[in-house]
Amino acid sequence: MPVITYREAVRHALAEELERDPNVVVMGEEVAQFNGAYKVTEGLLARFGPQRIVDTPISEAGFIGVGIGASMLGIRPVMELMFWSFYSVAFDQILNNAANVRYMSGGQIHCPIVIRGPANGGTNVGATHSHTPENVLANHPGVKVVVPSTPADAKGLLKSAIRDNDPVFFLENTMLYGEKGEVPAGEHVVPLGLADVKRPGTDLTIVTYGRSVLHSLAAAEVLEREHKVSAEVLDLRTIRPLDIDSVLRSVAKTHRVLIVEEQKPFASVGSQLAYMIQREAFDELDGPVHRLATVDAPAIYSPPVEVEQLPNPRRVLQAALETLA
Amino acid sequence: MSKKPTAKEATSPAANDHAQAPVNARLTPEERIELFRKMMRIRRFEERSLRAYQAKKIGGFLHLYIGQEAVAVGCCSLMGPNDHVITAYRDHGHAIAVGMDTKALMAELYGKATGCSKGKGGSMHYFDPSRNYWGGHGIVGGQIPLGAGLAYALKYKGLKGAAMAFMGDGAVNQGAVHEAYNLASLWNLPVVFVIENNGYSMGTSQARSSAGELAQRAAGYDMQWGQCSGHDVYEVRAMMDKFLTLARETGKPSTVEIDTYRYRGHSVADPDNTYRSKQEIEEYRRTRDPIQLFQDKLLAEGVLTAATAEQIDTEARAEADVAADFSEASPFPTPADIQTDVYWEADNPSERRSQGRLFFT
Ligand SMILES: Cc1ncc(C[n+]2csc(CCOP(=O)(O)OP(=O)(O)O)c2C)c(N)n1
Numbered sequence: 254m255p256v257i258t259y260r261e262a263v264r265h266a267l268a269e270e271l272e273r274d275p276n277v278v279v280m281g282e283e284v285a286q287f288n289g290a291y292k293v294t295e296g297l298l299a300r301f302g303p304q305r306i307v308d309t310p311i312s313e314a315g316f317i318g319v320g321i322g323a324s325m326l327g328i329r330p331v332m333e334l335m336f337w338s339f340y341s342v343a344f345d346q347i348l349n350n351a352a353n354v355r356y357m358s359g360g361q362i363h364c365p366i367v368i369r370g371p372a373n374g375g376t377n378v379g380a381t382h383s384h385t386p387e388n389v390l391a392n393h394p395g396v397k398v399v400v401p402s403t404p405a406d407a408k409g410l411l412k413s414a415i416r417d418n419d420p421v422f423f424l425e426n427t428m429l430y431g432e433k434g435e436v437p438a439g440e441h442v443v444p445l446g447l448a449d450v451k452r453p454g455t456d457l458t459i460v461t462y463g464r465s466v467l468h469s470l471a472a473a474e475v476l477e478r479e480h481k482v483s484a485e486v487l488d489l490r491t492i493r494p495l496d497i498d499s500v501l502r503s504v505a506k507t508h509r510v511l512i513v514e515e516q517k518p519f520a521s522v523g524s525q526l527a528y529m530i531q532r533e534a535f536d537e538l539d540g541p542v543h544r545l546a547t548v549d550a551p552a553i554y555s556p557p558v559e560v561e562q563l564p565n566p567r568r569v570l571q572a573a574l575e576t577l578a
Numbered sequence: 579m580s581k582k583p584t585a586k587e588a589t590s591p592a593a594n595d596h597a598q599a600p601v602n603a604r605l606t607p608e609e610r611i612e613l614f615r616k617m618m619r620i621r622r623f624e625e626r627s628l629r630a631y632q633a634k635k636i637g638g639f640l641h642l643y644i645g646q647e648a649v650a651v652g653c654c655s656l657m658g659p660n661d662h663v664i665t666a667y668r669d670h671g672h673a674i675a676v677g678m679d680t681k682a683l684m685a686e687l688y689g690k691a692t693g694c695s696k697g698k699g700g701s702m703h704y705f706d707p708s709r710n711y712w713g714g715h716g717i718v719g720g721q722i723p724l725g726a727g728l729a730y731a732l733k734y735k736g737l738k739g740a741a742m743a744f745m746g747d748g749a750v751n752q753g754a755v756h757e758a759y760n761l762a763s764l765w766n767l768p769v770v771f772v773i774e775n776n777g778y779s780m781g782t783s784q785a786r787s788s789a790g791e792l793a794q795r796a797a798g799y800d801m802q803w804g805q806c807s808g809h810d811v812y813e814v815r816a817m818m819d820k821f822l823t824l825a826r827e828t829g830k831p832s833t834v835e836i837d838t839y840r841y842r843g844h845s846v847a848d849p850d851n852t853y854r855s856k857q858e859i860e861e862y863r864r865t866r867d868p869i870q871l872f873q874d875k876l877l878a879e880g881v882l883t884a885a886t887a888e889q890i891d892t893e894a895r896a897e898a899d900v901a902a903d904f905s906e907a908s909p910f911p912t913p914a915d916i917q918t919d920v921y922w923e924a925d926n927p928s929e930r931r932s933q934g935r936l937f938f939t
């Protein structure tokens with residue numbers, strides 16, 4: 254199987270879907286002539302032309318709104334936000350219009366739009382550029398939220414997202430763009446709403462997603478080697494729809510749960526998970542559900558300190574040992 | 579693609595003598611030299627910070643101000659005690675222009691506790707309220723309503739002053755900018771919206787991002803507007819003096835578009851190879867460098883000698899090196915610092931009035 258980067262995997266999904274469906278359009282700041290701020294869309298302009306690969310001014314509310322409107326009439330726009338952090342400028346369009354129009358029209362209208370871009374800390378870009386809004390987005394019924402951790406998932410999930418008839422918000426990660434992995438060439442589709450066991454185990458379930466999957470896998474190695482603990486790492490992949498059945502199945506096996514997320518803790522994805530686990534698997538638990546999140550403050554700039562604000566393998570390991578204690 | 583000439587640049591006669599404008603004519607030789615020195619200090623600071631970035635001492639983004647020095651220096655040199663400044667992420671020039679200490683500025687880039695924001699904000703988020711400098715903002719266009727808000731506060735308090743709200747040529751396409759224009763004009767807020775038009779928003783030329791003329795959009799909001807060259811610090815001062823005076827005296831807002839150019843990529847991560855030619859950059863460096871042009875003027879005026887110019891340059895380089903050494907020697911913040919400066923009440927526990935938990939794990 255070809256080994257490619259996460260960045261290339263996203264690009265391949267875009268190119269294949271552009272090829273497959275003439276209604277797919279890629280739009281965003283610097284996606285065309287500049288080849289993408291993070292080079293995800295590199296080469297697409299040359300291949301598909303300016304009708305389908307469209308540079309926009311710095312007007313997120315405007316162009317995201319245009320994408321939503323176009324999707325109501327059957328276009329399938331794949332919008333790039335240079336950073337998901339800039340979604341705040343387009344908040345009304347995303348959460349009043351895309352999320353609600355189907356409901357408010359009594360099901361007459363739907364929005365097959367994808368909004369994608371990176372949403373992560375770790376590159377020292379400070380509080381305005383480091384938001385992880387998956388919980389905020391997923392709080393709105395009517396939308397779907399995807400956070401892939403590997404190149405193969407990025408490709409397979411993006412293809413599903415583009416074919417989906419609801420608004421799908423696809424959260425990538427600048428720290429993962431260069432990560433390599435095996436990715437099937439051509440048609441490779443991962444359904445939305447299906448979690449994936451990235452490492453099987455029997456003593457502890459680590460429920461996680463996005464880049465925290467990598468940290469959790471690194472910590473699981475150490476747990477195995479140095480503490481004789483077999484940790485299962487379950488990658489949610491999709492936040493909404495949420496594959497709670499896979500989570501409960503794993504909990505029934507290990508009876509101990511640690512949630513790891515690159516989120517501020519208050520009302521996060523982990524908060525929702527912890528509620529559901531205690532509600533639906535109370536008798537399976539040998540201890541309280543633990544959670545490791547980002548330290549509760551705006552993102553600090555200082556490079557060595559930001560590492561300590563975010564989940565990292567050392568913090569995951571420590572949290573895992575506390576969960577087992 | 580290339581830089582679009584502003585309407586002003588396209589039509590105006592070549593060399594207007596802005597040195598004769600009253601606001602410039604009354605400058606003492608020392609004040610003229612100080613304008614030159616400030617621009618030189620900005621340039622050397624930026625060059626030094628670039629080297630530090632290349633040596634991996636700095637993380638995140640670094641947006642350099644090299645080429646645009648006359649804009650911040652010209653504008654900020656007109657500030658009185660009740661005048662205020664706010665800008666975007668390309669904020670180092672304004673910070674030096676308002677008088678911030680380059681040691682604290684460089685230390686911020688290094689992420690050190692001695693930085694102007696204690697290492698918490700980084701390059702894009704410089705602040706110094708004690709010098710009427712309100713940042714340093716990372717979201718394109720987001721600072722512009724705040725600039726109008728500073729003007730609102732001045733007016734409310736009955737202070738005779740003005741706010742300058744700086745933005746780039748790409749920022750003019752944000753909705754928040756237009757909402758702020760309307761509010762400022764509707765409510766007569768003493769704010770000057772300053773568009774630093776360097777021709778490009780990241781890799782997008784003005785022609786590819788903006789319909790029509792930029793400053794002229796102000797007319798739709800019944801605001802006065804002007805355009806000038808940002809390569810001549812005298813011209814910047816002459817134009818800005820007019821609109822700052824208008825704001826201070828009548829409370830009326832305005833928009834000024836200042837034509838300028840950045841020599842470096844959008845940020846140091848920009849390979850700068852898709853949207854403009856090397857010749858264009860060279861042409862600007864050779865014919866419109868704001869520091870060189872002003873040096874030539876001051877030499878011709880007899881205010882400056884080649885030796886003094888040389889000495890000012892040497893001192894500016896030394897200052898930048900001192901700032902880098904200071905930053906290198908300074909400590910990083912600690913993980914415990916992550917959760918300070920979040921809530922006023924948490925940092926002032928003896929004065930806390932609210933109850934309940936403020937932070938979560
Ligand atoms: C809301 C928002 N969208 C996009 C960006 C990314 N971005 C940062 S600077 C920039 C270009 C801005 O250009 P301009 O306004 O001309 O200012 P300049 O960089 O030339 O000083 C872009 C697209 C951002 N920071 N905020």
Ligand SMILES: [Mg+2]
Binds near residue numbers: 746774775776777780
């Ligand atoms: Mg610009």
